[in-house]
Amino acid sequence: MTDAEPGWELYRSFLGVLKEGSLSGAARSLGLTQPTVGRHVEALEQALGLSLFTRSQLGLAPTEAARALAPYAETLAATAAALLRVAQSQGDGVRGTVRITASEVIGVEVLPPILAALRAEHPGLRIELALTNRVEDLLKREADIAVRMVRPSQDVLLARRVGTIELGLHAHEDYLGRHGTPRSFAELMSGHAIIGFDRETAFLRGLRKELGPLRRDAFALRADSDLAQLAAIRAGYGIGICQVGLARRDARLVRVLPKALSLPLDTWVAMHMDLRDSPRCRVAFEAVAEGLGRYIEGQAS
Amino acid sequence: MTDAEPGWELYRSFLGVLKEGSLSGAARSLGLTQPTVGRHVEALEQALGLSLFTRSQLGLAPTEAARALAPYAETLAATAAALLRVAQSQGDGVRGTVRITASEVIGVEVLPPILAALRAEHPGLRIELALTNRVEDLLKREADIAVRMVRPSQDVLLARRVGTIELGLHAHEDYLGRHGTPRSFAELMSGHAIIGFDRETAFLRGLRKELGPLRRDAFALRADSDLAQLAAIRAGYGIGICQVGLARRDARLVRVLPKALSLPLDTWVAMHMDLRDSPRCRVAFEAVAEGLGRYIEGQAS
DNA sequence: GAGCGGCTATACGGTTTCGTATGACGGATG
DNA sequence: CATCCGTCATACGAAACCGTATAGCCGCTC
Known part of the structure; x- marks a missing residue:
């Protein structure tokens, strides 16, 4: 076990290997070469006095220690x-890059016009969109601004509630024309093509009671991607869950059994307190919050 | 503005210069040489497209941008x-380094026997003590365990209330023998040597009402160090504020005007949730919490 | 089973980076 | 005013680092 602190560069290679699963892959993504990355990992292992990967011809598998350090x-x-984003935003005016995380549906269906207007007003601004249902950690600086469906509990976060997004069952009128409109939950469950999720996520587990009998084996189309589910609804595949506000935009999309299934989701925009005085983040925060507010108002009408 | 991401090594040198205020000083603390650190800073400035320091013969002064990146x-x-601490603790049993932050008084007067017993039980354990009144950020991994006088509000923190530490006015019996024991606040303020703070900290501002007329210009000895104040009390310099439990240990220390001034401070031990499953941190957390609990019980008796 | 594409490991030459040595400059001290 | 100690800047040789090239191994495919 060498006492010398390992160079911080080594962690980049370590992380690359961890993500890519191989020295060669990491080298490609890092803009280095395979022997270099190999040397880095070797040096890191020696500096830490740990074995980080089990070598094999088809790649490197992380050890328990490596997973602990990840x-x-x-x-x-x-x-x-995050440091780079701050550095780029130095100087006068609203400039630099803002990294926003949101769900796929929000990012694809709702945010684009909001961000387009924001960008038009501030040409020096660049946006990074991290679309994932995984809650990226604002505390870890994985993003500057987050759109979330749960109330942010960290009090170092600046959070604003923008309203309630409602989820409901929807179908295309073509589908309903062919198969009829279910008038009860029982009708829905028998003889209708239900669009649902594939694997059960933590978010869905929390909604298990609300969803009732809408379990995995009842679905005629299973897709983890909310976007794919939305597209399937629009294509007339069957009946699925999507945001009421989105369905409203297409007159041919009809809400089904509104009283039987309604999932109101409180929606929040959050930002780290430290970024309060950052022009680029303040401006983007306001734009996103206001834009989402307008979207939600439109849904309610 | 070069687009290439700066090497992470550069940040070490940047931070060193920021802390030391000069290339030479940073080089000394980093185990490098002055030209190397100079080159690093230069490279970082070019990579970020920013001017980070204003050079002069007596050192480098950080620019506004540098302070933003700090x-x-x-x-x-x-x-x-923190990564290094985790790496060192890999392997079976309780081993590795635990970094604990606490106030100076707690760290000097209360923690040592607790930590000694902990260490005796777990010889593989090493302790890092960060004694500062500044609240080191557990979220930023500046420490593994924190002893605090305020309720930790972050819900990613595992916090345990260990009791209430009481602060009160105390003096050495020698001093009281010479100057008499004040029987009222008015007596205390006129003709007594009061030991107090020098600069007003955020913590003290919060206590402004409780402290009443105990303002800066009323003090016959001003010291920001709580340890120095405690030492002055023990040396018979005058009357000052210290923990009741500490004064109890020395029979010659007498509490003064207990009803006029009593500051009960809720005391907490906190740790990041992620470290819950880390043997070294779990053990240290328990030991510190239990040890502080015993100290507080002794104070109450 | 031969060939192909993926991976790791090793050897070698070139480039980058580092450290040493030196010069120049400014403030504090006598 | 001269001296000394601190600083940064620059030049040069050495050491460390990286990239190229090659060999070896495995799994998949035709």
């Missing part, structure tokens, strides 16, 4: 990226 | 240090 290395990467 | 660089350093 979150810290990820924090390093996220912090370095 | 907290991120500090997070990088704290995370790298």
Whole structure:
């Protein structure tokens, strides 16, 4: 076990290997070469006195120790990226990059016009969209601004409630024309093509009671992607769950059994307190919050 | 503005210069040489497209941009240090380094026997004590365990209330023998040597009402160090504020005007949730919490 | 089973980076 | 005013680092 602190560069290679699963892959993504990355990992292992990967011809598998260190290395990467964003935004005016995280549906269906207007007003602004249902950690600086469906509990976060997004069952009128409109939950469950999820996520587990009999084996189309589910509804595949506000935009999409299934989701926009005085983040926060507010108002009408 | 992401190594040098105020000083603390650190700073400035320091013969002064980037660089350093602690603790049993932050008084007067017993039970354990009144950020991994006088509000923190530490006015019996024991606040304020703070900290501002007329210009000895104040009380310099439990240990220390001034401070031990499953942190957390609990019980008797 | 594409490991030459040595400059001290 | 100690800047040789090239191994495919 060498006492010398390993160079911080080594963590980049470590993280690359962790993500890619091979020295060669990491080298490609890092813009290095395979021998270099191999040397880095070797040096890191020696500096830490640990075995980080089990070598094999088809790649490197992380050891338990490597998995324990992974979150810290990820924090390093996220912090370095955040530092770069701050550096780019130095200077007068609203400029630099803002990294926004949101769900796929919000990011694809709702945010684009909001961000387009924002960008038009501030040409110096660049947006990074991280679309994932995984809650990226604002504390870890994985994003500057987050759109969330749960109330942010960290009090170092600046959070604003923008309203309630309602989820409901919808179908295309073509589908309903062919198969009829179910008038009860029982009708829905028998003889209708239900669009639902594939794997059960933590979010869905929380809604298990509300969803009732809408379990995995009842679905005629299973897709984890909310976007795919939405597209299936629009294509007339069957009946599925989507945001009421989105369905309203297409007159041919009809809400089904509104009283039987209604999932109101409180929606929040959050930002780290430290970014309060950052022009780029303040402006983006306001734009996103206001834009989402308008979207939600439109849904209610 | 070069687009290439700067090497993470550069941030170490950047941080070193920021802390030391000069290339030479940073080089000394980093185990490098002055030209190397200079090159690093230069490279970082070019990569970021920013001017980070204003050069002069007596050192480098950080620019506004550098100050904006500083907290991120500090997070990088704290995370790298935390990663090393985790790496060292890999393997079976309770081993590795635990970094504990506490106030100076707690760290000097209360923690040592607790930590000694802990260490005796777990020889593989090493302790890092960060004694500061500044609340080191557990979220930023600046420490593994924190002893605090305020309720931790972050819900990613595992916090346990260990009781209430009481602060009161105390003096050495020698002093009281010479100057008499004040029987009222008015007597205390006129003709007594009061030991107090020098600069007003955020903590003290919060206590302004409780402290009443105990303002800066009323003090016959001003010291920001709580340890120095305690030492002055013990030396018979005058009357000052210290923990009741500490004064109890020395029979010659007498509490003064207990009804006029009593500051009960809720005391907490906190740890990041992620460290819950870390043997070294679990053990240290329990030991510190239990040890502080015993100390507080003794104070109450 | 031969061939192909993926991976790791190793050897070698070039480039980058580092450290040493030195010069120049400014403030504090006598 | 001269001296000394601190700082940064620059030049040069050495050491460390990286990339290229190659060998070896495995799994998949035709």
